[in-house]
Amino acid sequence: MAGAFLALALLESLVFGVLAWGAYHALSVYLVRWHLEPVLELVAEVDRDGDEAAAAVLAQLADDMDIKIYRDGAGPTKYIPAPERGKPRLTRLESERYALSWRSKQGREYVLVGKIDDFDDLEEVLLQAFLLCAAGGLLAAVVFGLTLGRRISGPLLTLARRIRDGENPGDTPELLDRRDEVGLLTRAFAEREGELRAFLVREQLFTGDVSHELRTPLTVLRGGLEILEAGRSMESGPDASILARMTRTVDSMSETVNTLLLLARRPEQLERGALDMTALVCAQANAVEQAFARRGLAFEIDAAPGIVVRGHAGLAGLVVRNLLDNALRYAETGGVVLRLDAEGLIVEDGGPPITENLRERLFERGVRGGNGTPGSGLGLALVRRACEHLGWAVNYRPGPDGGNVFYVRFRCRF
Incomplete structure (x- = not known):
């Protein structure tokens, strides 16, 4: 921001310099005319009256003023076009010599050429004064621009640093109480921060409360299944298979509830340790x-x-x-392959490739595949949240021969 104010200051200085130069030029022309035009009027009047005595005095005056008088094409008139009848025209011949040309009502042409020493001295003084003013204005504009830029950008940088560090802008009274645009921006950020924090708290409380309330009925169900297993002999037959499947379902639901409780925590509150992924993957596959x-x-x-x-x-x-579960739900032909190595985990399925418009939003809540398969659209969103808590990364790519590939990269390995 300070650079923007500095550029503005330089632009203002440039405009000031152009205006100063224009004023200097206009003043120079005015002074030369003020010096030569009375002599030109006097010459025309003497010629019109035909007064020889006055002509002699005029010649002496012109000699004293170092002014040459040319009439009707004599001298340098051919190099200085005389204007139409009216206002005299001023021409600068050299750095120190000027010519004033004019045509009278009678059609006579006059050219006065003179070297104005006094004006040269005055011109030098004026030029120095304008240059000094321009330099001073430039310096003042630069200092003002830098000072103003730091004064405005300083609070903004402080606000940006606090937001980047995860602090609440509302805890910064020196910014919150300002009566300018910075204060308005700080209050807007603080209000939005409060809304986001309240939303996150509500989400965590909801997830935690629901998970907590589900644990009790699941525990009751698990206990009932254990009683059934102990009271009946079901070593074989369809009843034994049904009971085993019910037990696995209840265990899976209990594990899911516990996992939701974990997701309700902040990632830094999660306890991590050495995890045998080979055993875990094989258990989930079975x-x-x-x-x-x-x-x-x-x-x-x-x-x-x-x-x-x-x-x-x-x-x-x-x-x-x-x-x-996602591969089981959407795979239509072929099969599903689960791979695990030191780099990560890969799940390949033979389902129809996910369309382009869904790939960017695939891991968002409520986004489902486009083949009409029923589902809530929460499975992959939970996968992404779990990976974020673990410090892993999950991504998607279409399979080389069709199908879909989901891969998880382990960033924290032993």
Whole structure:
């Protein structure tokens, strides 16, 4: 901003210099005319009257003033076109010599050529004065521009620094109480900051409250299933399969509720440690293997052994589980491949490629694929939030032979 004020100051100085030069030129012309025009009028009057005595006096005066008088084309008249009848024309022949030409009503042409020593001295003084004023004006404009720029940009830089550091602009009275544009901007930022903080608090409270309230009925369901398992012999048959599936569903819901409670926290409040991703990925794959089989989809897992990263089991499980659920939901032909290596996690499916207009918003809340498959559009949004909490990165690209590829990059590895 100081640079903008400096540029403005330089522009103002340039305009001032042009105006000063114009004033200097106008004053110079006025002084020369003031010096020569009375002599020109006197010459025309003497010629008109034919007074020889006056002509002699005029000749002596012109000699004393170092002025040459030319009439009717004599002397340098051919180089100085005489104007039409009216106002005399002033021409500068050299740096110190001027010519004043005029045509009288009788049609006579006059040219006065003179060297005005006094005016040269005055011209030098005027030029120095104008240059001094221009330099002083330039210096004053630069100082004023820099001072004003710092005075205005200083509070703005302070406001920007506080916002960048995550501080509330409303906690800065010296900016909040200002009665200028900076104060208005600070109050607008403070109001918006308050609204965003209130929204985040409401979201965290809602997520935490709902998750907390769901834990009790899930615990009751889990206890009832354990009683059924203990009281009945279901080692085989359809009832045993149904009970096992119900148990896995309740366990998955309980894990999801706990994960939502984790997402309600700030990322820096999350406890991270060494996480065996190979074991976690294999466990999640085993949990959904039958679901893929029921849909007639091939499911392949390629997990490198001994992959340990820095993370949280609950959030990492949410990432893998939702990516697999997304592939199960949208894959139509072919199969699904789950790969794990030291760099990250990849889930490939044979579903129709996601359209261009959806790719940029794919990880936003409520965005769903365009094949009409039912869903809430929250799975991939939860994946992104979990990755942000873990310090990971999730992205999408279309498969080389069709289909879709979701890949997660581990940024924190052991």
